[in-house]
Amino acid sequence: MHGAVLYGAHDVRFEERPAPAIVEPTDAIISLPATCVCGSDLWPYRGIQAVSTAVPMGHEYCGIVEEVGRGVTSLKRGQFVIGSFFASDNTCPHCRYGYQTSCQHATPVIGAQAPRLRVPLADGTLVATRDVPDTDRIASLLALSDVMGTGWFAAEAANVKPGGTVVVVGDGAVGLLGVLSAKQMGAERIIAMSRHEARQTLAREFGATDIVTERGDEGVERVKQLTGGVGADSVLECVGTQESMMQAIKSTRPGGSVGYVGVPHGVALEGQPLFFSHVHLHGGPAPVRRYLPQLIDLVFAGTINPGKVFDLMLPLDQVAEGYRAMDERRAIKTLLRP
Ligand SMILES: [Zn+2]
Numbered sequence: 001m002h003g004a005v006l007y008g009a010h011d012v013r014f015e016e017r018p019a020p021a022i023v024e025p026t027d028a029i030i031s032l033p034a035t036c037v038c039g040s041d042l043w044p045y046r047g048i049q050a051v052s053t054a055v056p057m058g059h060e061y062c063g064i065v066e067e068v069g070r071g072v073t074s075l076k077r078g079q080f081v082i083g084s085f086f087a088s089d090n091t092c093p094h095c096r097y098g099y100q101t102s103c104q105h106a107t108p109v110i111g112a113q114a115p116r117l118r119v120p121l122a123d124g125t126l127v128a129t130r131d132v133p134d135t136d137r138i139a140s141l142l143a144l145s146d147v148m149g150t151g152w153f154a155a156e157a158a159n160v161k162p163g164g165t166v167v168v169v170g171d172g173a174v175g176l177l178g179v180l181s182a183k184q185m186g187a188e189r190i191i192a193m194s195r196h197e198a199r200q201t202l203a204r205e206f207g208a209t210d211i212v213t214e215r216g217d218e219g220v221e222r223v224k225q226l227t228g229g230v231g232a233d234s235v236l237e238c239v240g241t242q243e244s245m246m247q248a249i250k251s252t253r254p255g256g257s258v259g260y261v262g263v264p265h266g267v268a269l270e271g272q273p274l275f276f277s278h279v280h281l282h283g284g285p286a287p288v289r290r291y292l293p294q295l296i297d298l299v300f301a302g303t304i305n306p307g308k309v310f311d312l313m314l315p316l317d318q319v320a321e322g323y324r325a326m327d328e329r330r331a332i333k334t335l336l337r338p
Pocket residue numbers: 088089090091092093094095096100102103104105106
């Protein structure tokens with residue numbers, strides 16, 4: 001089997017890898033009709049997060065169950081399943097509180113940029129759809145594995161309410177799906193921060209009412225102008241830099257909430273400004289597993305179409321180009337077909 005392997009900065013190769021096999025009795029092996037490149041894959045790709053050895057890449061997946069270990073009870077061959085980028089038992093206290101990415105047995109799922117994938121803790125991790133979906137739904141179901149669930153968590157963590165005013169910092173796939181999530185949750189005004197035309201168009205399609213192109217303190221100033229000097233009820237931080245985090249906090253009204261899902265790189269918060277901001281902060285790796293049943297229903301009903309964030313489709317053997325296009329911001333998100 002061939003799959004994507006990262007060797008160092010800007011060096012992704014499509015090469016022979018061992019085919020996944022059942023290791024633990026709780027594992028499942030699934031075959032993937034589609035997989036994709038994540039914005040978070042770009043951190044190690046850009047060398048910002050060093051990789052020590054050759055690393056199999058990819059953590060977003062959906063597909064057909066090919067094989068299950070003898071300890072798997074709820075899944076069988078031939079079912080179509082979706083899981084999160086972290087495997088979880090879905091039974092421990094953290095899982096039962098809905099924080100499956102903090103599962104006491106959480107295990108990262110890696111190596112999904114390949115035709116087949118081993119998923120640990122299959123019973124807890126994978127959610128089966130009622131039917132095997134049509135091909136045209138695959139992209140939207142794949143998006144649930146990470147980006148859509150992460151956008152949804154950002155909106156929920158930011159306490160988006162019907163009639164509320166929302167700011168979304170970050171115009172990557174997660175930010176755009178944060179816009180879609182806020183719209184679904186009934187936000188009245190959604191201000192998307194973006195200076196990229198194609199992304200602005202998609203943000204508007206997903207429900208953004210205003211676009212702000214300024215960044216940093218200028219961006220904050222613009223949000224204040226748009227909200228009568230008050231700031232937003234809810235701000236979704238979907239980048240993970242010092243500038244984006246501070247922009248999020250300063251755009252929030254006193255008593256409002258920031259939902260932060262951008263993996264922080266070099267972010268340090270000073271106590272005093274935070275203290276006087278009166279802002280709620282909640283975030284982290286999205287517990288995508290919690291939302292899968294609900295989001296699967298929304299996709300099957302045609303209510304949401306998060307697969308629209310994929311604006312580049314490539315055969316899996318061109319995975320290196322998929323990374324380059326996202327790195328150079330020529331693509332929002334790359335879908336790969338094994
Ligand atoms: Zn757990």
